[in-house]
Amino acid sequence: MAAPTTFSAADREHMARALGLAERGLYTTTPNPRVGCVIVRDGAVVGEGWHARAGEPHAEVNALAQAGARAAGATVYVTLEPCSHHGRTPPCTAALVAAKVRRVVAALQDPNPKVAGDGVAQLRAAGIEVGVGLLEEAARELNIGFVARMKRGRPWVRLKVAASLDGRTALADGRSQWITGPEARRDGHAFRARACAVLTGIGTVRDDDPRLTVREVPTTRQPLRVVVDSRLEIPLAARVLEGGNALVAAAVDDPARRAALADRGAEVLVLANDAGKVDLAALMRELARRGINEIHVEAGVKLNGSLFAAGLVDELVVYLAPSLIGDSGRGMFHLPPLAGLEAAPRLALREVRRVGEDVRLMLRVGSEQ
Numbered sequence: 001m002a003a004p005t006t007f008s009a010a011d012r013e014h015m016a017r018a019l020g021l022a023e024r025g026l027y028t029t030t031p032n033p034r035v036g037c038v039i040v041r042d043g044a045v046v047g048e049g050w051h052a053r054a055g056e057p058h059a060e061v062n063a064l065a066q067a068g069a070r071a072a073g074a075t076v077y078v079t080l081e082p083c084s085h086h087g088r089t090p091p092c093t094a095a096l097v098a099a100k101v102r103r104v105v106a107a108l109q110d111p112n113p114k115v116a117g118d119g120v121a122q123l124r125a126a127g128i129e130v131g132v133g134l135l136e137e138a139a140r141e142l143n144i145g146f147v148a149r150m151k152r153g154r155p156w157v158r159l160k161v162a163a164s165l166d167g168r169t170a171l172a173d174g175r176s177q178w179i180t181g182p183e184a185r186r187d188g189h190a191f192r193a194r195a196c197a198v199l200t201g202i203g204t205v206r207d208d209d210p211r212l213t214v215r216e217v218p219t220t221r222q223p224l225r226v227v228v229d230s231r232l233e234i235p236l237a238a239r240v241l242e243g244g245n246a247l248v249a250a251a252v253d254d255p256a257r258r259a260a261l262a263d264r265g266a267e268v269l270v271l272a273n274d275a276g277k278v279d280l281a282a283l284m285r286e287l288a289r290r291g292i293n294e295i296h297v298e299a300g301v302k303l304n305g306s307l308f309a310a311g312l313v314d315e316l317v318v319y320l321a322p323s324l325i326g327d328s329g330r331g332m333f334h335l336p337p338l339a340g341l342e343a344a345p346r347l348a349l350r351e352v353r354r355v356g357e358d359v360r361l362m363l364r365v366g367s368e369q
Contacts (some may be wrong), residue, residue: 002051004342005200005291006179007105007131007134010040010043011077011105011131011134012134012135013323014038014040014045014077014105015038015077015105015107015134015135016076016135017036017038017045017048017077017149018036018037018038018059018078018079018094018107019036019079019107019135019138019139019142020036021037021038021048021049021050021081022034022036022050022051022059022060022139022148023142023143024036024050024052025050025051025052025053026107026142026193026259027193027194027219027220027221028050028052028053028097028193028219028220028221029051029053029054030052030054030196030221030291030292030293030294031054031146031149031196031291031292031293032051032053032141032146033080033110033146033355034050034051034079034142034143034146035050035051035058035059035060035078035079035113036048036049036050036059036078036079037049037059037060037062037063037076037078037079038049038063038076038077038078039063039064039066039067039070039071039074039075039076039077039101040074040075040076040077041042041067041071041073041074041075043256043287044161046066046067046070046071046074046218047060047061047063047064047065047067047068047070047071048063048066049063049064049065049066050062052136055089056089057089058082058083058089058092059078059079060076060078060082060095060096061089061090061092061095063076064096064099065270065327067099069078071098071099071100071101072099072100072101073101073102074101074102074103075102075103075105076096076101076103076104076105077105077134078104078105078107078211079106079107079108079135079139080106080107080108080110080139080143081106081108081109081110081115081117081119081120081132082096082106082119082123083103083110083114083115083119084111084114084115084118084121084122086203091119091122092119093119093122093123093126093181096123096128097122097123097126097128098202101128101129102128102129103128103129103130103131103192104128104129104130104131104246105130105131105132105134106119106120106130106131106132106133107133107135107136107138107139107295108132108133108136108139108140108143109138110134111146111150111151112150113146116267117276117322119293120132123145125163125304128190128230143293144156144294144345145195145196145199145292145294146293148293149291149292149293149312153285153288154202154281154284154285154287154288154312155196155197155284155288155292155293155294155295156285156294156295156315156316157284157295157307157312157313157314157316158191158195158294158295158296158297158314158315158316158317159297159299159304159307159308159313159315159317160191160296160297160316160317160318160319161189161304161316161317161318161319161332162176162179162180162184162188162300162318162319162321162331163179163318163319163320163321163332164179164320164321164323164324164325164329165320165321165322165324166324166325166326167223167331167332167333168324168325168326168329168331169300169301169329169330169332170207170329170330171325171328171329171330172328172330173241174203174206174207174208174300174330175207176207176208176330177208177321178242179321179323179325180319180321180356180358181321181356181357181358182356183356183357183358184321184355184356184358184360185216186216186217187355187360188298188317188319189214189215189216189217189317190216190217190356191214191221191296191317192212192223192296192298193214193217193219193221194294195222195223195294195295195296195297196224196291196292196293196294196295197223197224197225197247197287197292197294197295197296198212198224198225198226198268198295198296199224199226199227199228199295199296199297199298199299199301199302200212200226200228200297200298200299201227201228201229201302201303202229202230202231202233202234203206203226203228203299203300203302203303204233204298204299204300204303205227205229205235205238205240205301206235209238209239209240210239210240210298211239211240211242212225212240212298213225213243219239221253223242223243224242224245224246224292225246225247226245226246226247226248226249226283226287226295227240227246227247227248227249228249228278228280228283228299228303229240229248229250229252229278230250230251230252230272230276230277230278230343231250231252232248232250232252232254232257232258232261232268234248234261236260236261236264238268241264241265241266241281242267243265244264245265246264246265246266246267247267247268247269248261248267248268248269249267249269249271249278249283250269250270250271250272250278251270251272251273251276251277251278251279251361252267252270252271252272252276253268256322269283269286271283271286277306280307280310280312281310281312285310288320300330301330301331301332301333301334302334302336304332304333305333305334305335306334308333308335308345308365309335311366313365314364314365314366315362315363315364315365316347316362316363316364316365316366317360317361317362318332318360318363319355319358319359319361320358320361321357321358322357323360325356342347345365347363347365348363348364348365349361349362349363350362350364
């Protein structure tokens with residue numbers, strides 16, 4: 001399914017618009033991908049649409065509904081290969097064929113094994129011209145969690161750290177509210193909002209008693225809250241349990257505690273490794289099985305280090321405040337000692353941006369750089 005060698009300036013303009021439409025579903029489409037669609041006939045846009053929520057019409061169907069009969073002979077720009085299977089909704093390929101469109105341009109091949117090129121094949125078999133790969137990288141970034149879940153069976157893990165300029169995330173006693181300013185906190189809530197789950201550890205629950213809900217940006221959906229708590233020590237009054245929609249990952253089973261947490265609306269998932277800790281890799285696989293695309297981590301130095309050492313962190317969002325805490329403060333990651341600097345993990349710096357009085361660094365880890 002090779003991509004055409006060239007696309008026109010008009011093609012790029014319309015696909016950029018489709019990507020902008022897809023972003024409207026940034027906080028709502030989980031577990032589905034974020035998809036936008038633009039339909040163009042004789043140089044004029046005759047239909048637009050995006051996917052809003054699982055179970056609702058896909059972007060192509062919404063755009064076709066707006067275009068009506070004008071879709072015949074038109075070019076369809078869609079940010080993801082049209083689906084070819086029956087899921088919660090009928091296949092979009094059938095709708096495109098029925099509408100008699102002339103050409104379909106897709107930004108990204110669908111990584112879902114149920115589609116993965118079959119959508120393109122069905123369209124071509126119906127005599128529709130198809131091109132794939134226009135603004136592919138932007139489409140992949142928009143759906144980086146969906147792609148990760150489909151291709152490797154675990155979510156995209158984005159770990160957020162707020163620290164002083166000397167890399168300290170809290171005082172020696174664990175207090176960390178607030179190292180960074182309100183603008184950085186609001187920005188962090190936007191990452192929470194786009195995630196399917198927010199993950200923390202029992203230490204952070206004890207030290208800060210966070211709610212881990214999205215409050216600083218508008219959203220119609222709250223992510224699942226996941227607490228890694230090997231010994232099931234979480235207080236029943238913890239704010240992270242308020243309103244339910246919480247999962248506690250443990251390494252021991254205690255029927256009485258499980259029942260008490262169930263009364264608070266929390267599920268207990270027991271996943272122990274040989275060391276008597278939560279098997280973090282197994283937790284990620286289970287969350288992927290449940291349709292979790294992106295995980296936003298706000299944890300302490302120990303869990304941060306454990307996730308990193310296990311190779312489960314894909315991206316870092318680091319907010320640095322123009323302040324100093326000193327050697328007595330807590331660091332970012334608890335990692336094993338290094339034999340030499342050459343053994344230090346290397347990260348790829350993707351972006352540096354000022355957010356209020358703080359600086360935000362975006363970094364990628366490992367092969368996903």
